[in-house]
Amino acid sequence: MDQQSKSSDGALRARAMRVIPGGMWGHQNAPRMPAGYPQYFERAQGCRTWDADGREYIDFICGWGPTILGYGDADVEAAADRQRALGDAMNGPSERLVELAELMVETVPHADWAMFSKNGTDATTACLTIARAGTGRRKILVARGAYHGAIPWCSPSVVGVTDEDRAHLLYYDYNNVESLEAAAEECRGDLAAILVSAFKHDLGKPHELPTVAFAQKARALADSADAALIVDDVRAGFRLDMGGSWELVGVRPDMAAWSKAIANGHALAAVTGNDRFREGATRIFTTGSFWTAGVSMAAAIATIRKLSAVDAVVHMRAMGQRFRDGLDAQAKRHSVPLRQSGPVQMPVLLFESDADRRLGDTFCLEALARGVYLHPSHTLFLSAAHRETDIDMALAATDEALAAVARL
Amino acid sequence: MDQQSKSSDGALRARAMRVIPGGMWGHQNAPRMPAGYPQYFERAQGCRTWDADGREYIDFICGWGPTILGYGDADVEAAADRQRALGDAMNGPSERLVELAELMVETVPHADWAMFSKNGTDATTACLTIARAGTGRRKILVARGAYHGAIPWCSPSVVGVTDEDRAHLLYYDYNNVESLEAAAEECRGDLAAILVSAFKHDLGKPHELPTVAFAQKARALADSADAALIVDDVRAGFRLDMGGSWELVGVRPDMAAWSKAIANGHALAAVTGNDRFREGATRIFTTGSFWTAGVSMAAAIATIRKLSAVDAVVHMRAMGQRFRDGLDAQAKRHSVPLRQSGPVQMPVLLFESDADRRLGDTFCLEALARGVYLHPSHTLFLSAAHRETDIDMALAATDEALAAVARL
Structure with missing residues (x-):
């Protein structure tokens, strides 16, 4: 029980099974992954992680997104330290709150204002509440199968969820204009x-x-119904475009939900919005004990400034393209049906005709055994800490992993 | 915009008004307090806080609860530092998760297991979801006027909330046995x-x-209906009893929600539960990007151990009693109708026949002007960092503040 002792992944899992339901919960639950994935991590630095058994990985999950400048970025941690010496959770916010809200408004074109919380789910939930407050209406259109958080209105599981929790959601298919129109038509006036x-x-x-x-x-449907267009940028925020991901398609939302990478791993979430929804945002009540704590805000300020200063999006895109090109060439050489999709800095690596995920699991486990942490079904994440040498080392491992897939 | 610059409270409020809806949100929104309360805080140490204008206070809000060992407790921060040098939010939990779950189970008699999150609202919401998963039923009894969080099912405001968000809540009056029985009867079978x-x-x-x-x-109604008894210990946890607040009345819940003070100001929440609800807890999906981050867990381990080691509950009770006794004597001497209630380490200070809060506001503002941070309507918090000298200094200020009330 000494805090600095080290236990093996297996020993920790056994202990956890007694004091944590099922041994673990949520998206980090290793038993939901192919056998062979580590559950516990000992440390992390830059783009590298070490599991509880001391195995080192080049990491393409980045803490499931938050690590955008690399684990333990010195500039971010120095800013966090300066604020920590003053105070973190106090009776009210520190000056960092105002600086961060100003920086978000300056960085994100649609944003006239910002509010902060701790979880991505806090941010998506606040967006819905603000939209309802601002419009006086109830219905929300959501894409089938999209992930927007893990409380009853949005959880991917319906266990413990009641029908009423989702009474005012209507569903469309992403990128399907007709289904979006039909869903909007179905709740016309509400x-x-x-x-x-x-x-x-x-x-x-x-x-x-x-x-x-x-x-x-x-955008047009939201405008014609005087409703809010909300982009859930929790997973993608600041990896595709510093102004918000929909800058890529030239469409600005009324509000956006942010979390994950905005403070390089410090717990923080944000809602940004435009003046149409300022009044709604003023009227709702949303809060949390740690939502104005200064350390994560100092970290966010340092993160956003450094992302801009080093042009991190361009770098992540270059590294992602190098990884994608390398993998595509390897897949072709080994004649395996790897199909990469998504933006190169947030790819998903799937195989054709792989419903039982035999190819995907083999690929990821063979990569894992060679020191590369990938995921067989989730979005991967590049960071500004991935250098060409890291990508090339990772590609050396994936080449062998794809060769193993080819032998299946 | 330099991160280490200092601005006045007034200047910060003016800047915030442009980039934050209404200038601030939630429970820390100073404009909802009597004029004269500071909005921004510069630093905090022990039981003292300094606002953005440099005014020092003996603090009886403790960051609205989290500060239980004092701001910046050296032992807690040293433990946080050790973990931070390793890693915080990684691809999976650190060993600290297992240690903390074991420590919660060891410390809290009803607990056979623990899970962790970030906000008190996360914990109360997970308790409800687990109860529904475990029972296959829907209805939840909630006390009228009780605060359990700030998302649509529980927010004290209904702005942006739909009727369906609360479709399965039934209400009783706290400490009213008949109303509790009637509510349970009303949803019999569900x-x-x-x-x-x-x-x-x-x-x-x-x-x-x-x-x-x-x-x-x-307890009996929950048992006879095979339902869960859930204690929301978010606000009170570890201030009344290290085993959970209902140890005081000798009744053990099936689950409890924790947050606020469990990591001395680091963002963390917890659900503890017994084996009856282990399976339900295993089946639900609840998660967040930062929920297994190691730093706040290292802080929680250090906090809980130190609270036990220094017998903090006994100390806070003694300091609270000293404050209460002093205030009562002063109120009597000044013939003002101060009515203290609640546990002495978490009191509320109200005045009789003070519907417009003229007495309460005057009292708190006069105390504030003399360097004591109180609140006219919210629960106050003592901490282990309050010493007799702090209480006595605070009482010197409240004596003058009550004299001012007497002059009204």
Whole structure:
């Protein structure tokens, strides 16, 4: 029980099974992954992670997104330290709150204002509540299969969820203009918001950037119904475009939900919005004990400034393209049906005709055994800490992993 | 915009008004307080806080609860630092998760297991979801006027909330056995859980510890309906009893929600539960990007161990009693109708026949002007960092503040 002791992954799992339901919960639950994935991590630095058994990985999950400048980025941690010496959760916010809200408004073109919380789910939920407050209407359009958080209105599981929790959701298919129109028509007169993911990044499915036609139709439908267009940028925020992911398609939402990468791993979430929804945002009540704590805000300020200063999006795109090109060439050489999709800095690696995920699991486990942490069905993440040498080392491992797939 | 610059409270409010809806949100929104309360804080240490204008206060809000060992406790921060050097939010939990779950189970008699999140609302919401999963039923009994979080099912505001968000809630009056029985009877056959605050701590109302009769009835009704008894210990956890607040009345819940003070100001929440609800807890899906981050867990481990080691509950009770006794003597001497209620380490200070809060506001503002941070309607918090000298200095200020009330 000494805090600095080290236990093996197996020993920790056994202990956890006694004091944590099922041994673990949520998206990090390793038993939901192919056998062989580590559950516990000992440390992380840059683009590398070490599991509890001391195995080192080049990491393409980045803490499931938050690590955008690399684990333990010195500039971010120095800013966090300066604020920590003053105070973190106090009776009210620190000056960092104002600086961060100003920086978000300066960085994100649609944003006239910002509010902060802790979880991506806090941010998506606040967006819906603000949209309902601002419009006086109830219905929300959501894409089938999209992930927007893990409380009853949005959880991917319906266990413990009641029908009423989702009474005012209507569903459309991402990038399908007709289905979006039909859903909007179905709740005509009661439409509060259209909620869209930054891009289609459903678990285990090919990823798709929004089409311009889809994005423009979402904007037009929201406008004609005087409803809110909300982009859920929790997963993608600051990896595709510093101004918000839909800048890529030239469409600006009324609100966006942010979390994950905005403070390089410090717990923080944000809602940004335009003046149409300022009054609604003023009227709702949303809060949390740690929502104005200064350390994560200092970290966010340092993160956003550094992302801009080093042009991190361009770098992540270059590294992602290098990884994608390398993998494509390897897949062709080994004649395996690897199908990469999504933006190169947030790809998903799937195999054709692989419903039982035999190819995908083999590929990822063989990569894992060679020191590369990938995921067989979830979006991967590049960071600004991935250098060409890391990509090339990872490609050396994936070449052997794809050779193993070819032998199946 | 330099991160280390200092701006006045007024200047920060003016800047915030442009980039934050209404200038601030939630429970820390100073414009909802009497004019004269500071909005921004510069730093905090021990039981002292300094606002953005450099005014020092002996603090009886403790960051609205989280600060239980004092701001910046050296032992807690050292533990946080050790983990931070390794890693915080990684691809999976660190060993700290297992240690903390073991420590919660060891410390809290009803707990056979624990899970962790970030906000008190995360914990209360997970308790409800687990209760529904475990029972296959839907209805939740909630006390009228109780605060359990700030998302649509529980927010104190209904702005942006739909009727369906609360479709399965039924209401009783705290400490009223008949009303609890009637509510349980009303949803017979569909009762998932009875949710109770650790004690009645509604805003602006006299606080009440649970009566033994009420607590036993809640337990008996839950048992006879095979439903869950859930204690919301978010606000009170570890201030009244290290084993959970209802240890005071000898009644053990099936689950409890924790947050606020469990990591001395680091963002963390927890659900503890017994084996009856282990399976339900295993089946639900709940998660967040930062929920297994190691730093706040290292802080929680250090906090809980130190609270036990220094017998913090006994100390806070002694300091609270000293403050209460001093205030009562002063009120009597000045002939002002101060009515203190709630546990002494979490009191609320109200005045009789003070519906417009003229007495309460005057009292708090006069205390504030003399360097004591109180609140006119919310639960106050003592911490282990309050020493007799702090209490006595605070009492010197409240004596003058009560004299001012007497002059009204």
